[in-house]
Amino acid sequence: MTRVIGGYFELENRFESEYYPNLIRLNTGRNCLEYILRTKAYKKIYLPEYSCDTLIEPILKLDIEFEKYPINMNLEPEKIIYPKQDEAFLVINYFGLKGRYVNSLTSRVNNLIINNSQAFFEAPIKGFDTFYSARKFFGVADGAYLHTEDAPEMDFKQEVSWKRSEHLLRRLENGANDGYKAYKRNEEYLSGKEIKLMSDLSYRILSGIDYSAVKSRRNRNFKYLHLKLKGLNGISFSDWDIDGPMVYPFYLENDDLRKELILKKVYVARYWPNVLQNIDEDKQEYKLAKFLFPLPVDQRYGLLDMDKICKLITSFLKR
Incomplete structure (x- = not known):
């Protein structure tokens, strides 16, 4: 579009740089996982019992076999699974506290998928598919980052989030209780949503954070x-x-x-x-x-x- 100069102001933000400017920007963490599963064509995935059911969405959508594994009180797998060539092993960096452990797995496990949805500041490891959820750390209506070295060209539409940001504004001015229903509506909207690029609003907000x-x-x-x-x-x-x-x-x-x-x-x-x-x-x-x-x-x-x-x-x- 032709850039408009002058007129009324938009929402103020410091447009500087994201934390992960070189990663792929998508709308949700679960769709980052779907992207990985699509590009790698895995036939089966292992994931922890202690995990959100949203992780199952892309697995069921792609009709991929899955198996859940137990974890211990150290928030680590009870037993390491070594996947076959057409299988993947997903590990969660719980609460952002298992970075060193996850890093140790990279020397032992092939086809490792690292879920850093709870570990935004844990840098991606070269050669290992990793995804992040910005919504768990910052006030945005959508937004996730994907690190992968297999990134074929895919024609995704861009997410639009301005009309789903009500909960952010309501909480800012009226408190958490006032915005909770709008928050739930946004969560329901994102459930089962197709892969899209991160919304421009989320991108701009994430580019202005210290x-x-x-x-x-x-x-x-x-x-x-x-x-x-x-x-x-x-x-x-x-x-x-x-x-x-x-x-x-x-x-x-x-x-x-x-x-x-x-x-x-x-x-x-x-x-x-x-x-x-x-x-x-x-x-x-x-x-x-x-x-x-x-x-x-x-x-x-x-x-x-x-x-x-x-x-x-x-x-x-x-x-």
Whole structure:
């Protein structure tokens, strides 16, 4: 289109650079996976039991055989699977805390697909298909990045997100509760959606973020929670694994804590409800889905917010 000069202003943004300017921009993480499966023509894929059911969407769509594998409390596969030439092994970098482990797999496992949807700041590894979800880290209505060295020309339409950004604006001005219904509508829209290029709105927003400041804030918040809560946490991890994490995974076998936190307006998601429906109660994945509390550590919050979370949890445990 001919560039218009003058007139009314659009939404303000600092148009500088994305974090991954050289990766393929698509609309969703699940569609990044579909892209990989299409280009590699895999006949079967192995994926963890502890995972979101959205990962199954492209697998069912392409009629690919799949098998789920168990993980342990270290958030690692109980047993490494070595796929055949026409098979793939998908590993999740849970909460952005398994980067070193995933990197160790690259020397042992062929046809490894790395799901960095929860690990935005973990750099892609040369030779291994990797995908990211921007929506899990930033306020955009769509947006995902794909690293692959097999990228045939595909004629995708571009996503349009301006009319699905209501939840972002409502939360900004009126709070989280006011925008929740609009948020759910956007999630439903993206379910089963065909592969499209990232919307221009999301691209521009993601090009104006101070990523260094975001990572620093996330690390600081995470380390504060870990300092205060590691003695109570049923999951352990090394300080060396902290690099712009998604959340602080706090494991406590008392589901009443979730109700208490939500009552006090600390919203903790459940990863993932589908696991509770599909897994036996004695399995590790069931316990993780039920008793893992993903505590917010993102760039919207500071140490006073982290201190509030800690005090709520310690007060709850003293009852």
